């Protein structure tokens with residue numbers, strides 16, 4: 001049947017983007033339009049937010065990847081923007097927050113290759129630099145390509161003795177039509193998997 005849904009968010013991982021404000025404090029923003037092409041990350045961001053304003057001036061960022069257990073902290077960030085005054089184009093009820101780490105109950109820690117801090121609670125943290133910001137054809141959003149400079153992973157999600165994330169112990173937090181989910185269990189793996197024995201969750 002043909003339907004006319006108000007949103008098309010069919011389930012992508014949530015990431016928390018850290019960037020630097022002009023006053024040298026960090027901003028933190030949840031987004032779910034993020035994926036990897038090799039070692040480049042592609043992000044889709046509303047052009048009215050503080051994150052895009054920061055990246056236009058200071059292209060360094062960290063893409064922090066939360067686990068499913070962090071959904072409530074992510075949701076605490078949902079009505080907040082680092083932009084003041086709040087743009088009229090933002091959803092109703094959105095408010096300015098200068099310290100989003102404190103508002104969400106999250107902790108910052110220094111990065112190794114970029115100025116914006118990492119989110120200590122996120123098991124996976126990708127440091128990088130925005131190398132292109134392309135206006136979306138429909139207006140209102142920007143497509144950002146990020147060159148990743150360093151990857152940090154919690155020991156629990158790394159296959160012992162390797163450089164590989166263990167897909168059995170790692171799960172992203174999935175934003176599925178504005179509801180939060182974890183992964184339900186493994187179905188199989190690609191013929192290119194570096195961890196082909198990891199079959200059971």
Ligand SMILES: Cc1cc2nc3c(=O)[nH]c(=O)nc-3n(C[C@H](O)[C@H](O)[C@H](O)COP(=O)(O)O)c2cc1C
Pocket residue numbers: 014027028029030031032033034044045046047048049050051052074075077078080081082083175
């Ligand atoms: C789970 C979740 C996913 C979101 N996904 C996106 C997204 O993909 N792109 C986007 O621009 N905003 C997304 N938002 C809304 C941003 O958080 C919002 O635009 C906010 O203004 C960004 O913060 P900033 O203005 O401080 O940059 C999402 C919000 C939540 C809670």
